[in-house]
Structure formats: C-alpha cells, structure tokens
Amino acid sequence: MKVIDLRSDTVTKPTEKMRMAMFSAEVGDDVLGDDPTVKRLENLAAEMFGKEAALFFPSGSMANATAVKVHTNEGDEVIVEEKSHIYLMEMGHLAFISRVIPRPVKSDRGNLDIDEVKKAIRFSRAYTPKTSLICVENTHNYWGGAVVSLENLKEIWKIAEEYGLKVHMDGARIFNASVYSGIPVKEYAKYAHSVMFSLSKGLSAPIGSMLVGDEEFIEKARRIRKLLGGGMRQVGVIAAAGIVALTEMVERLKEDHLKARIFAEGLGLNPELFPTNIVILEVENAQDFVNKLKERGVLALAISPREVRFVFHKDVNFEEVEIAKVICKEILR
DSSP, rough: EEEEEEEOOOOOOOOOOHHHHHHHHOOOOOOGGHHHHHHHHHHHHHHTTTEEEEEEEEEEHHHHHHHHHOOOOOOOOEEEEETHHHHHTTTTTHHTTTOOOEEOEETTTTEEEEHHHHHOOOOBBBBBBOOEEEESSSSSSSGTTTTHHHHHHHHHHHHHHHTTTOOOOOTTTHHHHHHHHHOHHHHTTTOEEEEEEESEEEEEEEOOOOEOOOOHHHHHHHHHHHHTOOOOTHHHHHHHHHHHHHHSSSHHHHHHHHHHHHHHHHHTTGGGGSSEEEEHHHSSOOOHHHHHHHHTTOOOOEEETTTEHHHHTTTTTTTHHHHHHHHHHHHOO
C-alpha cells in the first residue's frame, strides 16, 4: 500500500539537482570559516532578506533558541503568541537555554493583538522581570498556515522601537507567506531584527535552517551555535542543497497552496482559513482519526485532542490529494 505522508513538509526528499549539488560541493571546515559553499549560502540568504549577515544551522529550533539567547538576558520576559511554535513545540528552550520567561498573548490567527502586546510589556524593577523581546511567527503553523499581515508586523515593530525591544521572527515558512501574499521576504524582514527560516520544509532541502540579522548579532549567534553543539565541519555537502532550495524551489510553493485549498474545499472547510500549505481539521477524537487514516495509508498528525493537521508538499501529487480527501470524508461519515 502506497503511503500518502501529510504529517509535515519536513518529509520532503531532496531533488535530483540537490543531490548532484551535494555530490560535487566544494567544502571546508565551517567552524574555522573555511567552507566556501556555506559562505555562498549565507551570503545568498542575507541578500534575499536584506540583512547584513546570515548563519547556517542544523535546525530551526536551534536557530530560534540562539536568537532568543542573543537578544535577551537571563530573567527577562519574552512576549510570544499563545499558539506559537517557539512557545509550544521547541522543548521549552526559552526557559531551559535562555532562562527567560515567556509571556503569551492572544492574536487574530497569528496577528498579535496590539493592545495586548502593549499591556504585556514590563519594565525593570526590583520585583519584576524586564521585557526585552517580541517573537512573531509567519506563516503561523497552528493557525493553519495563516499569513501574518505586513501591517501587523509594522505595528509590532513600532512598539518595539518605542520601548527599546527586539523583534525575532520565526519565519520557518516565510517563503510560503511571501508566495501567497506577493510580498518579498526582504519586506517582511524589515520589521524584525532577526529572522529564522527553514530550508528543509517546503523548499525540500534535506537539512538546515538559516538565521539572518546584522553582523554583530550574527557574530554573537555564531558563538551560541557552537556552545549548543551546532558547529559543523565540511557542511558544504548540505549547504549546496540549500542553495538549490533558495534559487529553484520557492515559486513552486504555489502548488502546495493549491493542494491544500483543494483538500480543504473537498472537506467542506473554508479555504480562506488555510491560505498556504497547512489544513487543520477538527474531529471528535484526533488520535483515533489519525489511527484510522494510517490504516488506509494516509499519515497526518494529531496536534491537540480534537485537531488533525495535514501539510501539503512537493512529494504528494494532486491525485494523492484526491485520495486523501476521499478517505477523510469516508472516516468522517
């Protein structure tokens, strides 16, 4: 039985061009700054996002953890969206690694409530933590791949400037946001001091995420990456796939968005709630539903007791989307 894997876009396999680029990549010791392929990838990422510098990471969680560590001091408070990945799904690194306190606030599908953000800001006193960072997420995973508006990001940036705070963007799927909205990633990045984005999700590279920011931030991040065990040696063999991801795999994300729309409409869901490549279906018992899907060759994830997440990507074709849709409808009867 052929398996239709909709658990995540992280299950994507590298393209043939990526494999060839990896095979022939020029390499060196990246910890010593000698890997030319990594340098090309980092320069490309920095240029695309309009930032001074970039740093290659083995994972997005490590890149997010590093950004928080650089932007904060121990005991600080960090404003996060209440359903954000950095808050819920990254093993508590805010507290464990940076030793900061998350302050979750409400949002409208990832668009932070401006009044709630202002209310959440605290100043350094003898008995309170000091707010130092606001984290935003675009696209927003647990809001069904929702795209955060540029206007909302601008408002958050204004607040940060007014109160002397930093802004970090978890942009794991920022290219999905850009392709959907038509807004270049460089424009989104204007309203964050640092941005993390993934190469190994819809862009289909086998490994890696990038962190971009100014030169001083990236130099500090390089030290934290090493401290966390993220220093890599002849890593050009995977950076080469990242270059292909950024130069050839962005525009095709539109196909994934169309697959998600077809799936959502087929299940009677409002496709406007799922603008990119993620669909979240509410059911009576999520794990039971996932188990029944698996029995029929469809893989998905239960993300709460009543929510099942489906993520569409290049390695699921339109015919398989139709099959998955039919199977879901039959189980729902």
